Amino acid sequence: MAVFTTVSEAELTAWLSDYSLGQLLELQGIASGIENTNYFVTTGNGRFVLTLFEKLTADELPFYLNLMAHLARHGIPCPNPMANRHNQFLGTLKGKPACIVSRLNGKSVDTPSIEQCASMGAILAHMHIAGQSFSQLMPNPRGTVWRAMAAQTVRPFLDHEHATLLDNEILLHADNDFSHLPQGVIHADLFRDNVLLEKNRVCGLIDFYFACSDALLYDVAITVNDWCLNHKDGGLNTELAQAFLRAYHAVRPLEACEQTAWQQMLRLAALRFWLSRLFDMHLPRNGELVNPRNPEHFRRILQNHIGTTQPVWL
Amino acid sequence: MAVFTTVSEAELTAWLSDYSLGQLLELQGIASGIENTNYFVTTGNGRFVLTLFEKLTADELPFYLNLMAHLARHGIPCPNPMANRHNQFLGTLKGKPACIVSRLNGKSVDTPSIEQCASMGAILAHMHIAGQSFSQLMPNPRGTVWRAMAAQTVRPFLDHEHATLLDNEILLHADNDFSHLPQGVIHADLFRDNVLLEKNRVCGLIDFYFACSDALLYDVAITVNDWCLNHKDGGLNTELAQAFLRAYHAVRPLEACEQTAWQQMLRLAALRFWLSRLFDMHLPRNGELVNPRNPEHFRRILQNHIGTTQPVWL
Numbered sequence: 001m002a003v004f005t006t007v008s009e010a011e012l013t014a015w016l017s018d019y020s021l022g023q024l025l026e027l028q029g030i031a032s033g034i035e036n037t038n039y040f041v042t043t044g045n046g047r048f049v050l051t052l053f054e055k056l057t058a059d060e061l062p063f064y065l066n067l068m069a070h071l072a073r074h075g076i077p078c079p080n081p082m083a084n085r086h087n088q089f090l091g092t093l094k095g096k097p098a099c100i101v102s103r104l105n106g107k108s109v110d111t112p113s114i115e116q117c118a119s120m121g122a123i124l125a126h127m128h129i130a131g132q133s134f135s136q137l138m139p140n141p142r143g144t145v146w147r148a149m150a151a152q153t154v155r156p157f158l159d160h161e162h163a164t165l166l167d168n169e170i171l172l173h174a175d176n177d178f179s180h181l182p183q184g185v186i187h188a189d190l191f192r193d194n195v196l197l198e199k200n201r202v203c204g205l206i207d208f209y210f211a212c213s214d215a216l217l218y219d220v221a222i223t224v225n226d227w228c229l230n231h232k233d234g235g236l237n238t239e240l241a242q243a244f245l246r247a248y249h250a251v252r253p254l255e256a257c258e259q260t261a262w263q264q265m266l267r268l269a270a271l272r273f274w275l276s277r278l279f280d281m282h283l284p285r286n287g288e289l290v291n292p293r294n295p296e297h298f299r300r301i302l303q304n305h306i307g308t309t310q311p312v313w314l
Numbered sequence: 315m316a317v318f319t320t321v322s323e324a325e326l327t328a329w330l331s332d333y334s335l336g337q338l339l340e341l342q343g344i345a346s347g348i349e350n351t352n353y354f355v356t357t358g359n360g361r362f363v364l365t366l367f368e369k370l371t372a373d374e375l376p377f378y379l380n381l382m383a384h385l386a387r388h389g390i391p392c393p394n395p396m397a398n399r400h401n402q403f404l405g406t407l408k409g410k411p412a413c414i415v416s417r418l419n420g421k422s423v424d425t426p427s428i429e430q431c432a433s434m435g436a437i438l439a440h441m442h443i444a445g446q447s448f449s450q451l452m453p454n455p456r457g458t459v460w461r462a463m464a465a466q467t468v469r470p471f472l473d474h475e476h477a478t479l480l481d482n483e484i485l486l487h488a489d490n491d492f493s494h495l496p497q498g499v500i501h502a503d504l505f506r507d508n509v510l511l512e513k514n515r516v517c518g519l520i521d522f523y524f525a526c527s528d529a530l531l532y533d534v535a536i537t538v539n540d541w542c543l544n545h546k547d548g549g550l551n552t553e554l555a556q557a558f559l560r561a562y563h564a565v566r567p568l569e570a571c572e573q574t575a576w577q578q579m580l581r582l583a584a585l586r587f588w589l590s591r592l593f594d595m596h597l598p599r600n601g602e603l604v605n606p607r608n609p610e611h612f613r614r615i616l617q618n619h620i621g622t623t624q625p626v627w628l
Contacts (some may be wrong), residue, residue, distance in 0.1 A: 020444040021389040022436060044436060044515065045389050073383070075335040075359050075396040075416075082389040087447040102389075122336060122358060130334040133401040201358065 003029040005037045005052045005094050012041065012050070015093050018084045019100065021045045032193075035209065037096075040103065047103040049079060052096040056209060061097055063138045064208050065089040067131075067185060068101065071205075074130035076123070077104060077196075078205045104204030106196030112227050114243045115200035120227055121244035123202045124190065125251035128216045131185035140188070140212040142272055144174065154278040162299065169271045169302065176264060178215040181257055186219035187211050191226045217258045220248060221269035225301055228312075234300035236266075241312040249314055259313055266305045274298035317343040319351045319366045319408050326355070326364070329407050332398045333414065335359045346507075349523065351410075354417065361417040363393060366410040370523060375411055377452045378522050379403040381445075381499060382415065385519075388444035390437070391418060391510075392519045418518030420510030426541050428557045429514035434541055435558035437516045438504065439565035442530045445499035454502070454526040456586055458488065468592040476613065483585045483616065492529040492579070495572055500533035501525050505540045531572045534562060535583035539615055542626075548614035550580075555626040563628055573627055580619045588612035 013024045022044025030038040030049070037052040053061060065081045069089065072080035079101035081089040091098050109116060151170045155163055187194075189210040196204030228240035248254065277295035284292065305311065327338050336358025344352040344363070351366040367375060379395045383403065386394035393415035395403040405412050423430060465484045469477050501508075503524040510518030542554035562568065591609035598606065619625065 019389060020440040022440060043389075044433070045391055045440070046517070048389075069387070073394075073397045075333060075357075075362075077359055080387075083387045083447075085443060085447065087388075119358070126334040126336060126359070129399060133397075133399065203360070 003031075003037050003039070004054050005096055007037075007039060007050070007052070007094060011094065012039075015091065015098075016043065016100075018086075018091065019082060020085070021048065021082060021100070041100060048082065048100050049103045050093075050098065050100045052093055052098045054096065056097065058090060058092075058097045061090055061099070063136050064211060065099060066136060067134060067211055068208055070134045071127060071130050072102075074126075074133075076127050076130050076205065077203050078127075078208065079104065104196050104206065106198045106203040108193045108195060109197055110192065112192065112240065113200065114239055116197060116202070117227055117240045117244040118247035119197070119200055119202045120190075120195060120223065121247035121249075122251050123205065124187075124219065124223055125248040127187065127205065128184055128219065129252055134185050138185075138212040140214045142188070142210070142212075142276065143214075147173065147272070147275060150275045150279050154275065154282055157278065157282045165299070165303070166275075169267065172264070173268050173271065176268070178218070178261060178265070181215040181217050181261055182255065183213065184216050185211060186214050186216060186222075188214070188219060188222060190219065190223040215261075215265070216252070217254075217261060217265050218269060220245070221262070221265040222272075225266060225269050225273075225298075229301070234297070234304040235308065236312045238312050242314065245312070245314050254314065262313060263305060263308065263311050266311055267302060270298050270302035270305060274302055317345075317351050317353070318368050319410055321351075321353060321364070321366070321408060325408065326353075329405065329412075330357065330414075332400075332405065333396060334399070335362065335396060335414070355414060362396065362414050363417045364407075364412065364414045366407055366412045368410065370411065372404060372406075372411045375404055375413070377450050378525060379413060380450060381448060381525055382522055384448045385441060385444050386416075388440075388447075390441050390444050390519065391517050392441075392522065393418065418510050418520065420512045420517040422507045422509060423511055424506065426506065426554065427514065428553055430511060430516070431541055431554045431558040432561035433511070433514055433516045434504075434509060434537065435561035435563075436565050437519065438501075438533065438537055439562040441501065441519065442498050442533065443566055448499050452499075452526040454528045456502070456524070456526075456590065457528075461487065461586070461589060464589045464593050468589065468596055471592065471596045479613070479617070480589075483581065486578070487582050487585065490578060490582070492532070492575060495529040495531050495575055496569065497527065498530050499525060500528050500530060500536075502528070502533060502536060504533065504537045529575075529579070530566070531568075531575060531579050532583060534559070535576070535579040536586075539580060539583050539587075539612075543615070548611070548618040549622065550626045552626050556628065559626070559628050568628065576627060577619060577622065577625050580625055581616060584612050584616035584619055588616055 009027050024043055026042035028040045036054050039050040041048045041050045068078050069081050071078045081099050081101045089099050151166055194207045228237050228244050230237045274295055277293050281292040323341050338357055340356040342354045350368050353364040355362045355364045382392050383395050385392045395413050395415045403413050465480055508521045538555055542551050542558050544551045588609055591607050594606040
């Protein structure tokens with residue numbers, strides 16, 4: 001259940017009087033999502049999504065809202081924040097920071113096809129290019145410092161083999177410097193459930209609240225690790241990964257330094273989600289849903305990347 | 315024919331490499347429109363309209379493009395200009411200033427219903443409110459100075475009765491000062507063919523290239539003069555005009571000073587289009603389409619407003 005804060009039609013109508021979106025026609029809670037309260041909202045002017053932020057603060061939000069507005073301005077299909085009469089994206093509703101964004105068409109897919117992976121690769125590259133002219137910076141909140149902290153916290157819960165794996169990977173990446181790779185704004189969480197498609201075409205990227213400034217290749221690795229997998233062994237599916245990478249490369253040509261870093265980037269991306277899932281499983285935050293996703297999935301992906309000297313490339 | 319400048323798929327593909335809109339899938343000239351070259355463009359990211367400006371210059375265009383972006387940012391359904399890699403809306407294609415904007419759904423209607431007039435009234439009020447936070451100014455290029463010039467130019471072509479009518483109206487409005495009325499950005503050309511609807515709902519306002527800063531009530535008068543007419547006599551249709559005005563009033567309450575000015579505003583709005591149509595008929599610009607719209611239509615509207623002491627109000 002993702003409606004943590006209930007909003008009535010009367011409350012929303014009053015709130016919308018500060019916007020130019022027309023009369024409220026329909027309000028419907030959205031069940032998915034675990035961080036914020038979301039509603040589908042239909043008004044005289046169209047279809048929108050209302051979000052009440054349960055954790056992010058009014059200080060943190062402008063980066064994400066401005067980023068979405070910037071990408072939408074460049075034609076990237078992402079939620080476009082609507083400004084109120086004071087020309088602000090961010091308002092307050094029921095005492096929470098809140099915004100209303102355009103609603104996108106399309107649905108997530110569970111098992112992406114070759115064409116869908118290619119569409120995803122192309123749009124990711126377009127997003128990376130469009131992000132180059134976005135001027136705000138946001139250090140990756142799941143970077144080196146977080147990794148070290150999270151590893152230390154979850155290590156006691158691991159058996160010897162997994163603890164050793166974790167130690168080795170943390171050590172490997174502690175000295176890794178990817179700052180020579182092309183940098184920019186990355187989504188950092190483009191899993192299949194954050195992407196909407198119509199047939200073979202990606203028509204929506206959503207949930208930008210992990211977006212940050214980092215190596216673009218890291219975003220590629222995170223996305224490929226989820227989209228282009230052989231689910232039986234946790235290895236990359238050659239056809240899917242090649243379709244993804246080639247479509248990406250056709251829009252933003254990948255550089256030699258990126259090929260060199262590719263295997264370690266895949267490992268880093270797998271480590272980051274193994275860690276956060278371990279964290280969520282062993283240290284659930286109070287009052288949170290107790291349905292954490294399985295960390296093992298990412299340990300297998302990580303293990304598979306370690307065992308592969310030449311991962312799929314172009 | 316509205317494709318004054320031909321753009322090939324190869325030329326557009328090259329031009330689009332500066333944008334993040336995805337691969338060009340379809341390109342189709344648009345026959346309507348008399349000032350610019352327009353194409354429907356479908357890319358991997360969606361449906362767009364490409365415009366090459368045949369008369370407006372790169373100096374004049376930022377006002378209009380920034381205005382559309384501002385209104386779209388507020389949820390007003392209008393074409394949303396796409397920025398290129400340099401974060402600019404305006405580019406150059408075939409030596410002409412050019413832009414690409416989002417394509418809206420819907421179709422114009424010839425004979426608006428009561429519900430459609432109400433929808434139009436509401437959206438116009440929302441547009442006026444959203445425009446209040448737009449900071450750029452554009453004096454009305456069809457204001458007092460233009461009126462005097464145009465009247466002097468077309469007067470020799472009129473018979474005695476119409477010349478007298480023209481003289482009287484010019485004289486009346488020369489001394490009229492509407493600066494005490496609520497001011498803001500107005501579209502100034504929201505005729506039925508510049509509005510797209512789906513069923514009873516306005517879902518698109520297009521063609522902002524006459525937009526300027528003026529009395530908001532002037533925009534209401536221009537729109538009502540086209541949308542809420544008894545076509546048999548050129549008078550306002552009470553039901554349509556009331557539906558329009560009441561829906562507008564529900565969003566932006568009309569003020570007493572606006573009621574006082576209403577009849578003169580309707581006359582001014584009719585005069586402006588009578589004049590420009592006389593001008594286009596008697597002084598066609600070189601190489602322009604020679605299918606000018608009938609000025610008589612607006613003279614009848616004007617005459618009717620003069621004969622009405624209490625025009626339809628709320």
